[in-house]
Amino acid sequence: MHATMAETQVAAVKRAQEEFVIQPRSGWQPVCFKELWQYRAVLYIMAWRDIKLRYRQTVLGGVWAVLQPLLAMLIFTVLFSRIGHIQAGGPPYPVFAYAGLVPWTFFANAVTMASSSLLGNQALVSKVYFPRLFIPLGAICALLLDLLVGLALALVLMAVYHCPLHWTLLTLPLCLVATVCAASGVSLLLAALNVRYRDVKYVVPFIVQMGMFVTPVIYPMSFVPAWTRPFLALNPMTGAVMGFRYALFGGALDMPLVTVSICTSVVILFAAVVIFRRMEVEFGDVI
């Protein structure tokens, strides 16, 4: 007990100058990175909790992380079995589809889970303070584990189908960043809007379903008419998915297209954070 008291006193001295002010805020709020850093343990614990919870009381547990894209791959392979090799020297269709489905599954799950995360954690929002960004971001971080597991299986599949590894594999971390960026942007935006407008609940399944068809997940970019490509480039996931394929299989990369897509993704993320911060002020009252 004495130790705790002494500690408290030391801490008190350390924080004596530490002062914070609670004031009415309105309008646009900057992101306080210092605060985010201070509370980083909460982000970690939120992700940890989601990972722990995700597959609890399921028979297959973590296997679901790979089963989701794998089953989708099987279905699309059966549907498009006539296609065979997408491009000369490229990977066989199953591997090709799987490489697109892994980031897409991540994106779809992230949007679904993160957009409802604030409402799902109502008790936290109305009872305790920490940066609210961590609630949807925690959900996304938790899914990152699935993404990595999915990627590992992609490498296994490539080995099975005798696809050679390429030096472009080194760009994989960049692709991960692009994917997380795309997913975070859309998720944060929807999560913030969802607190006030429950319409979001109906938008999310639509985004997830339709999104897959306007993203080159199960088809290569070369399969769509040329005039639609600039539109597809405005989809933040287009760049990420194309990046993944490039990293895994090498080949040519449509740089302008990917650049536009990633820029869209960054713009959406920026807008999402700004809107989130603005709406955050009233979360406690509205939720």
Add this chain to the structure above:
Amino acid sequence: MAPVIHIENLSKCYQRKTASSVGSTLREDIVRLFTDAGRKTLAGGKASTQPFWALKDINLDINAGEVVGVIGSNGAGKSTLLKILSRITEPTTGEVRVRGRMASLLEVGTGFHPELTGRENIFLNGTILGMERTEIRRKFDEIVAFAEIDEFLDTPVKHYSSGMYVRLAFAVSAHLAPEILVVDEVLAVGDVSFQRKCLGKMGEVSRQGRTVIFVSHNMAAVENLCTRGVVLRRGEMVFNGSAKDAIQSYMSGITMNNSNMVSSVNLAGASRGQTNHTELLQEMQLRDGRGNPLVTPLSMGQPLQIAIRAYFKQPTKDIEIGVGFDSIFGQRMITVTTALDPEWQGGPLSGSTQFLCCIPEVPLVAGEYRLKVFARSAGVVLDAVDNACQIQVIESDMFGTGKQPYGAFACRSAWQLDVAADVLTLASDAQSRQCGWSKP
């Protein structure tokens, strides 16, 4: 030294929504955003919201080591104040300056997840409340011991009894070590014995020199733990001073709004259960220990005086006057009557007569009671008013421990270690109690 918490002109205004704007959808808001006409049609031509000031101009300084109790009836703004301090909601105007690490407990077990085990929830809850992982690890055993759940540590908390759940939740909260602690009614949980333990822990926290802001309905706890009391009424701070005076101020505020509570009762006009009684009882007045009319609810263990005026048309002897206290369920709790006073002389009396009954210490626990007044002569009921008035007894720190008795009555008792008794007599004592006979 500068105050640890400095609250200046703090106000919070909620826009109370009227039916027409409830359930705003994106479409409505977009319409509202772009068209003024849209705003008018949606609101039916009038403003769709009404401002409601949950807090108005609160100014308050709290110094290091103070334990401040915030009291007030429901809707007085206590929770809003705590929510602002906890940064759940934003103030509308004014500001709060806080120096030091603050933790707030608006409920116990914030973030607890039913599917997670006790162990996992300790880490989850602790982190969310602002503890560091090393800190939680260090205090882990202590928390588990406090919660008394060690065998269920790896069981999902959804399988816990509600008591276990609350104990675990409180245990984590109790081991927070912030310099400033904001607590909201967390003591109103769990079984009685655990509430006691929590109160003890709260006292310990305040003794360690931390600053505590404590919102509670438990007046005894406030009186016992708090060095200062603040009373809120309809969003305004109406009192700021010692805890005891704050409770007094709060109580007199309640009484003003409580029409059931009157110190003087006209018995002459009161309805009688039986018509054959003569209307002998005229008036009754409740007074505090100093003989002043009782205008506040009665604190448990406080003295009470009851003055009764009766009119005897003819000389009457062998008179018995009494007052019965019934619980709101109609059960007789206590009866005070002249018949039980060995020094009472029964008359004869005639004309207008006043009786004064002094109860040194009302032994009733908090609650509402109905008073029945009766007059008898030689065992025959002359007059009786069944529902003369109601009194409210409120919790108080009667025993100086901050703890409330359970049961229907408050009874003082003194305890000591009986060092002389050996094991044998203790055992035979227990035996005799079981057998139902008393030892000579």
